[in-house]
Amino acid sequence: MYGRGLRTLSIATVAVMGIALGLVFFYAPLEAEEGFLQKIFYIHVPLAIVTLCGFVIGGLLAIQHLRTREQRWDMRSYVAIHMSLIFAVGTLITGSIWARGSWGHWWVWSEPTLVSFLIVFLLYATYQPLRFAIEDPERQARYASVFAIVAGAFVPLNFLAVRLSTEYLHPRVLGSASNLPAKMQLTFLVSLLGIALLYATLCKYELTAKHTRKLLKARSKILGFR
Amino acid sequence: MSVKTKTISEKEGPHAALPRTAHVRSGRPVHVPAGTTRVVAALLRKELLVELRTLESVPGMSLFAVTTFVVFHFALNQSSVSGDEAAGILWVTLLFAAMLGVNRLFVADEDQGGFDAFLLAPVDRSAMLLAKALALLAYLLVLELVAVPAFGLLLLGPSLGQALPDLLVVLVLADVGIAVIGTLVAALAVRTRARDLLGPLLALPLLVPVVIGGARATSPLFGLNHADSPPARWLLTLGLYDLVFGLIAYAVFDFLLED
Amino acid sequence: MADRGVSTIVSGPIAADTESIEGEPALRLEGLARHYGEREALSDVSLSLSAGQTLVVFGPNGAGKTTLLRVLATLLRPHAGGVRVLGKSLPDEAWAVRGRIGLLGHEPLLYRELSARENLRFHARLHGVGEERVEELLGAVNMENRAKEPLRTLSRGMVQRVAIARAVLHDPELLLLDEPRANLDPAASELVEPLIGAASRRTRVISSHDPSGGLSEADLVLGLRDGRPALLREAADVDPGEIAELYR
Numbered sequence: 001m002y003g004r005g006l007r008t009l010s011i012a013t014v015a016v017m018g019i020a021l022g023l024v025f026f027y028a029p030l031e032a033e034e035g036f037l038q039k040i041f042y043i044h045v046p047l048a049i050v051t052l053c054g055f056v057i058g059g060l061l062a063i064q065h066l067r068t069r070e071q072r073w074d075m076r077s078y079v080a081i082h083m084s085l086i087f088a089v090g091t092l093i094t095g096s097i098w099a100r101g102s103w104g105h106w107w108v109w110s111e112p113t114l115v116s117f118l119i120v121f122l123l124y125a126t127y128q129p130l131r132f133a134i135e136d137p138e139r140q141a142r143y144a145s146v147f148a149i150v151a152g153a154f155v156p157l158n159f160l161a162v163r164l165s166t167e168y169l170h171p172r173v174l175g176s177a178s179n180l181p182a183k184m185q186l187t188f189l190v191s192l193l194g195i196a197l198l199y200a201t202l203c204k205y206e207l208t209a210k211h212t213r214k215l216l217k218a219r220s221k222i223l224g225f226r
Numbered sequence: 227m228s229v230k231t232k233t234i235s236e237k238e239g240p241h242a243a244l245p246r247t248a249h250v251r252s253g254r255p256v257h258v259p260a261g262t263t264r265v266v267a268a269l270l271r272k273e274l275l276v277e278l279r280t281l282e283s284v285p286g287m288s289l290f291a292v293t294t295f296v297v298f299h300f301a302l303n304q305s306s307v308s309g310d311e312a313a314g315i316l317w318v319t320l321l322f323a324a325m326l327g328v329n330r331l332f333v334a335d336e337d338q339g340g341f342d343a344f345l346l347a348p349v350d351r352s353a354m355l356l357a358k359a360l361a362l363l364a365y366l367l368v369l370e371l372v373a374v375p376a377f378g379l380l381l382l383g384p385s386l387g388q389a390l391p392d393l394l395v396v397l398v399l400a401d402v403g404i405a406v407i408g409t410l411v412a413a414l415a416v417r418t419r420a421r422d423l424l425g426p427l428l429a430l431p432l433l434v435p436v437v438i439g440g441a442r443a444t445s446p447l448f449g450l451n452h453a454d455s456p457p458a459r460w461l462l463t464l465g466l467y468d469l470v471f472g473l474i475a476y477a478v479f480d481f482l483l484e485d
Numbered sequence: 486m487a488d489r490g491v492s493t494i495v496s497g498p499i500a501a502d503t504e505s506i507e508g509e510p511a512l513r514l515e516g517l518a519r520h521y522g523e524r525e526a527l528s529d530v531s532l533s534l535s536a537g538q539t540l541v542v543f544g545p546n547g548a549g550k551t552t553l554l555r556v557l558a559t560l561l562r563p564h565a566g567g568v569r570v571l572g573k574s575l576p577d578e579a580w581a582v583r584g585r586i587g588l589l590g591h592e593p594l595l596y597r598e599l600s601a602r603e604n605l606r607f608h609a610r611l612h613g614v615g616e617e618r619v620e621e622l623l624g625a626v627n628m629e630n631r632a633k634e635p636l637r638t639l640s641r642g643m644v645q646r647v648a649i650a651r652a653v654l655h656d657p658e659l660l661l662l663d664e665p666r667a668n669l670d671p672a673a674s675e676l677v678e679p680l681i682g683a684a685s686r687r688t689r690v691i692s693s694h695d696p697s698g699g700l701s702e703a704d705l706v707l708g709l710r711d712g713r714p715a716l717l718r719e720a721a722d723v724d725p726g727e728i729a730e731l732y733r
Binding site: 264265267268269271272275276279280334338339340342343344345346347348349484485 | 555558559560561562580583584586588590592593594595596597598599603607608610611612613635651
């Protein structure tokens with residue numbers, strides 16, 4: 001059930017990412033101030049956006065879990081958050097590289113997106129320890145869902161608070177994508193699509209793997225060996 | 227046996243539809259289910275009574291705060307601080323002291339079966355959230371009653387006097403946020419294995435906006451030359467935070483209690 | 486209408502009151518199941534218990550006795566099967582029956598730092614019961630003189646007595662008792678008999694380890710083993726030997 005469409009999705013992901021890479025290196029113009037390094041923007045920002053959406057989606061799936069009490073929603077919520085956590089690490093690393101390249105420091109407090117990400121990452125890093133600290137599987141799923149909902153609501157609030165508090169000492173290159181020249185916009189959008197597809201594919205992979213493992217366990221139980 | 231006559235609270239709670247006809251018909255003593263306000267009052271009273279007897283939370287939190295100020299003096303090698311620095315020290319200390327209170331909030335209930343007792347009663351479960359948050363809020367206010375003067379005495383350069391009313395407002399706004407998140411996280415953490423560790427680990431990131439709002443709002447109050455009033459946007463941020471998480475906590479709390 | 490003044494302490498509700506208007510049994514379980522992860526804590530438990538009757542549950546440790554009691558108490562949700570308690574189905578209508586059930590578990594569910602009176606008053610407020618009732622029960626379990634001392638200074642037997650008072654404070658129609666006579670000396674046991682014993686005429690579900698004693702109280706017997714019903718019969722048709730079998 002989960003495996004359906006996986007191949008199509010994977011192919012689509014590879015295709016779009018391939019196109020995106022092509023656009024990034026050959027199509028998008030070099031940015032005047034930053035030069036080549038600026039191109040990391042095309043991976044850093046989509047990663048950030050997809051991660052954030054992933055966390056919020058994780059919260060929404062958790063709401064569904066609490067409403068229906070069906071275990072599959074918890075599994076989806078878990079995978080969404082788990083994957084977003086990995087992408088968050090990617091966001092932080094690419095952001096750090098970019099900061100190092102632009103301002104000479106591996107970390108800057110003046111970039112609110114980066115800072116908010118750090119906080120969000122620290123929060124969601126407790127998700128798995130929380131789950132593992134609860135033995136009863138039903139309660140574990142329920143508490144994890146509560147956490148996912150609270151954390152999901154936290155993400156936008158956190159961004160607001162950090163953005164308000166950050167002094168804009170440096171010009172923010174990670175500004176809104178809307179005032180970019182057309183070529184950059186296209187590249188950005190394609191990259192965004194590519195990363196989003198990557199996220200979806202990886203999630204689907206993990207869900208399929210988990211589901212299959214469960215089925216296998218159930219069947220072997222029926223057949224009598226554990 | 228007297229029959230308690232009371233109006234049922236407007237809140238359309240689970241007890242509103244308790245079948246009372248059977249009771250009345252047989253002449254058994256009718257007890258009208260307790261309205262949520264009375265339940266919150268009963269819980270809060272129990273909470274404060276236990277705290278008064280055991281003195282487990284508040285003295286520890288207060289002592290911790292004062293000790294931390296001393297540690298800061300040596301760590302920073304400064305005799306007096308002002309502005310951003312002062313605000314930072316105060317808020318970090320208050321936050322960490324609050325964690326001590328959060329850790330202990332549900333321990334007595336978990337260890338002595340208090341959850342079950344409450345869950346067996348025909349009452350709205352959010353009453354526990356409200357009661358515990360109010361209790362934590364009370365502890366925080368007492369903590370600040372000790373910590374803020376201590377801070378003024380030990381570390382703060384400019385005098386507290388003028389800034390006090392504004393400071394109070396900021397403290398209360400922030401405390402509400404800490405109380406809500408603290409209660410939620412405490413309920414989450416108490417039934418896990420690493421309860422003392424998970425509480426702060428969950429709460430601290432969640433409370434970063436409160437620290438931001440609190441520190442930015444109090445920093446002008448500790449201005450070296452004169453005290454400015456807190457920027458309105460930070461008070462609004464704190465208020466928004468309190469509102470959003472208050473509502474969310476109310477919505478999800480039940481799921482933490484049941485099994 | 487019978488005089489319900491003082492006598493309510495001693496005798497519980499009249500049997501007919503515990504049935505809903507449709508005349509349903511006090512308890513009706515159909516294929517109740519509850520799992521803990523992969524393990525089945527309870528599976529396929531079905532029975533029907535009429536109002537005023539006593540069900541005694543036997544079984545070795547871990548058989549699911551406590552789980553069953555907690556499900557009936559609305560503390561645990563059933564994962565499968567139908568559960569109807571006092572005419573209401575769980576878990577959806579749990580809130581409707583909560584105030585009509587009394588649970589006496591392994592834990593006394595009392596705060597050690599508070600006194601007996603403070604504890605009972607707290608529970609009274611939770612259940613919307615008046616304070617006079619607290620005093621009545623303190624008298625009924627002979628704890629009036631020690632009602633002001635913190636529970637941690639009292640013996641286990643005394644705490645158990647207060648716990649029993651707590652369980653019947655709100656005059657529940659259904660009593661769920663997990664080894665109620667543990668920690669009680671014979672005198673205390675006799676003392677609480679009118680509150681939780683057969684004379685109280687409440688519907689009761691008792692979890693017991695004592696084959697002969699438990700059997701004498703029972704109308705219906707349920708033997709659990711690994712969460713499954715190994716034995717379900719009218720008490721009259723059961724002999725102690727069969728119960729001992731469960732523990733093998």
